[in-house]
Amino acid sequence: MSDYHHVAEIERVLDGAVTGRDGFVSASWRRCVELYGMDPTRRDPAHIVTEAELREHRVQAERMIAAARSSLKTLFRQVAGQNYVLLLTDAGGVCVDFFGDDLFVEELRGAGLYLGSNWSEDLAGTCGVGACIVTQEPVTVHQDDHFGNAHTGLSCTAAPIFDSLGELAAVLDISLLRSPSPKRSQNLAMSLVTNAARRVEMANLMAEGRRDWILRVSDRPEFLDIDPEAAVRLDGAGRILGYTRGARRLFPDGGGVLGRRIDEVLGMTVDDLPDLMRDRPSEDRMIEMRDGGALFGHAIAPQAPRSALRSARRGGPLAGLTQGDPAMTEMLNRAARLARTSVPLLVCGETGTGKTRLARALHMAGSAGGFVMLDCAGLTPEALRQGCAGARGGATTLLLRRIEDMPEETMVALSAILDSRNDLRAITTTCVAPDRLELPLPLFHRLAGATLSIPPLRQRRDLSWLVNLLLRRRAPEDMRLSPSARAELLGRDWPGNLRELEHVLDVAIALCEGRVIDQQDLPAPVTMVSGSTEAEEPLEQVMEACGWNMARAARRLGVNRSTVLRRLRRAGLRPPT
Numbered sequence: 337m338s339d340y341h342h343v344a345e346i347e348r349v350l351d352g353a354v355t356g357r358d359g360f361v362s363a364s365w366r367r368c369v370e371l372y373g374m375d376p377t378r379r380d381p382a383h384i385v386t387e388a389e390l391r392e393h394r395v396q397a398e399r400m401i402a403a404a405r406s407s408l409k410t411l412f413r414q415v416a417g418q419n420y421v422l423l424l425t426d427a428g429g430v431c432v433d434f435f436g437d438d439l440f441v442e443e444l445r446g447a448g449l450y451l452g453s454n455w456s457e458d459l460a461g462t463c464g465v466g467a468c469i470v471t472q473e474p475v476t477v478h479q480d481d482h483f484g485n486a487h488t489g490l491s492c493t494a495a496p497i498f499d500s501l502g503e504l505a506a507v508l509d510i511s512l513l514r515s516p517s518p519k520r521s522q523n524l525a526m527s528l529v530t531n532a533a534r535r536v537e538m539a540n541l542m543a544e545g546r547r548d549w550i551l552r553v554s555d556r557p558e559f560l561d562i563d564p565e566a567a568v569r570l571d572g573a574g575r576i577l578g579y580t581r582g583a584r585r586l587f588p589d590g591g592g593v594l595g596r597r598i599d600e601v602l603g604m605t606v607d608d609l610p611d612l613m614r615d616r617p618s619e620d621r622m623i624e625m626r627d628g629g630a631l632f633g634h635a636i637a638p639q640a641p642r643s644a645l646r647s648a649r650r651g652g653p654l655a656g657l658t659q660g661d662p663a664m665t666e667m668l669n670r671a672a673r674l675a676r677t678s679v680p681l682l683v684c685g686e687t688g689t690g691k692t693r694l695a696r697a698l699h700m701a702g703s704a705g706g707f708v709m710l711d712c713a714g715l716t717p718e719a720l721r722q723g724c725a726g727a728r729g730g731a732t733t734l735l736l737r738r739i740e741d742m743p744e745e746t747m748v749a750l751s752a753i754l755d756s757r758n759d760l761r762a763i764t765t766t767c768v769a770p771d772r773l774e775l776p777l778p779l780f781h782r783l784a785g786a787t788l789s790i791p792p793l794r795q796r797r798d799l800s801w802l803v804n805l806l807l808r809r810r811a812p813e814d815m816r817l818s819p820s821a822r823a824e825l826l827g828r829d830w831p832g833n834l835r836e837l838e839h840v841l842d843v844a845i846a847l848c849e850g851r852v853i854d855q856q857d858l859p860a861p862v863t864m865v866s867g868s869t870e871a872e873e874p875l876e877q878v879m880e881a882c883g884w885n886m887a888r889a890a891r892r893l894g895v896n897r898s899t900v901l902r903r904l905r906r907a908g909l910r911p912p913t
């Protein structure tokens with residue numbers, strides 16, 4: 337079509353005529369004139385951002401570029417020899433990755449089919465990337481569908497790529513400098529580009545979901561493991577944390593996808609996920625949908641972050657006590673430095689937090705000498721003297737457990753021993769906060785050269801890692817936790833800390849009949865035996881008193897959190913907004 341006819345058609349469209357163009361093209365032409373004030377007769381050159389701006393756009397899009405690389409390479413191989421150019425743009429239309437034939441680089445750069453070109457509609461007029469950003473749908477903008485005369489030779493097919501929260505993150509465009517005339521010649525390009533965009537979304541979801549369950553679904557069992565249609569990322573309660581665009585079909589009611597529970601639409605709960613893992617034939621992994629349909633599912637279990645585990649091990653006996661909990665890491669860094677000195681150390685923390693374990697690790701990290709451990713409860717001066725007498729011939733660590741339980745006369749003896757024996761290095765543990773510890777001041781200063789505090793388990797961010805660690809150590813190798821059992825463990829308050837967790841796991845391992853520990857295999861929290869207060873105190877009142885904190889209310893009622901949740905639902909109660 338000549339420039340003249342192109343401009344004339346745009347004028348007719350603006351006057352309201354229907355000229356046979358796709359509706360989104362006519363709508364874009366209108367925006368170009370009425371919104372952006374563009375003139376189709378101008379031959380504006382391509383808009384290219386500066387080198388510095390391009391670097392910034394690439395940094396911002398780094399994750400998506402990485403997720404897209406392999407799909408782009410495959411797509412480029414599929415169209416090899418047909419002169420197609422692939423562009424990955426960010427959500428603003430700036431090209432941040434490019435695959436094209438090196439022979440035509442100069443021509444491609446001139447046409448804007450290159451790194452750094454900006455294809456947003458308000459700059460470039462009607463174009464594949466721009467129309468895709470506006471409509472958020474796959475589009476082909478073919479030859480004189482383009483608004484500006486400069487681009488009417490191109491054929492561009494573009495598909496949107498959404499991030500796992502459902503926001504437009506990028507556009508994948510496949511373009512030709514020269515193409516056959518009928519628009520339908522690009523149907524195959526459309527199919528290739530939409531499939532590639534779906535795979536990029538999948539790669540992105542997989543990359544960010546290593547610590548969560550991933551459920552991939554497909555209508556056809558043969559594609560399930562190699563090229564599924566959609567996927568969701570789930571927490572231990574089965575709530576959707578992220579999704580690929582295709583997963584919207586699971587929730588066609590338009591109520592959004594994030595935060596919804598998978599059992600709202602599928603005839604399965606989160607506890608059935610292990611049955612959908614790869615060790616089963618894909619035909620057996622059928623999931624019924626609540627609307628009567630069926631899908632095939634492939635569940636991928638959360639993976640432990642291995643590199644972090646390795647680095648913890650490299651750091652010796654102290655570093656292995658946490659995996660990335662900020663308070664523990666900071667405390668252990670101090671501990672590592674103090675371990676090599678002779679400063680007496682006071683280790684504080686609630687019962688069962690691992691004070692004795694830490695004290696042993698401090699000894700191992702700092703001293704090649706002997707080790708004496710004494711429980712302070714009921715310790716007589718004589719027993720103390722005997723214990724210390726056994727430690728002769730070089731620097732010895734004297735571990736005193738629970739100093740608050742030491743009888744007063746033994747405290748006096750201890751001060752005297754510490755004064756006369758500078759080969760003893762005291763490490764003392766206590767469940768009492770240092771400022772509340774009732775020790776004679778001289779003894780306190782002989783024991784607490786520095787204080788190390790271990791946080792309670794309920795505050796630790798590496799609780800999930802600890803659960804895995806203890807399970808691995810205590811259970812048969814192939815035993816695992818169901819997602820809801822894991823969610824329950826992560827939600828408890830753990831007044832007995834690691835010791836209580838060990839006992840809960842031991843009971844669950846003993847009670848569990850198969851290889852999967854289920855929520856009902858877990859013993860109730862210990863506070864339950866003290867009896868429920870529900871009869872005396874109405875639920876709403878309890879919730880108010882606990883500031884609507886589920887864990888606190890569960891403790892007060894002596895039940896677990898899911899029971900509180902169930903009772904709230906039954907009573908139709910909700911937290912005040």
Ligand SMILES: Nc1ncnc2c1ncn2[C@@H]1O[C@H](COP(=O)(O)OP(=O)(O)OP(=O)(O)O)[C@@H](O)[C@H]1O
Nearest residue numbers: 657686687688689690691692693694767834835838
């Ligand atoms: N980092 C850890 N990893 C795994 N298990 C741990 C860890 N720290 C402690 N434990 C386990 O937790 C239990 C309690 O630990 P420990 O005896 O050190 O606690 P504590 O704080 O000294 O308790 P208390 O004050 O009641 O004497 C022990 O069985 C111990 O093996």
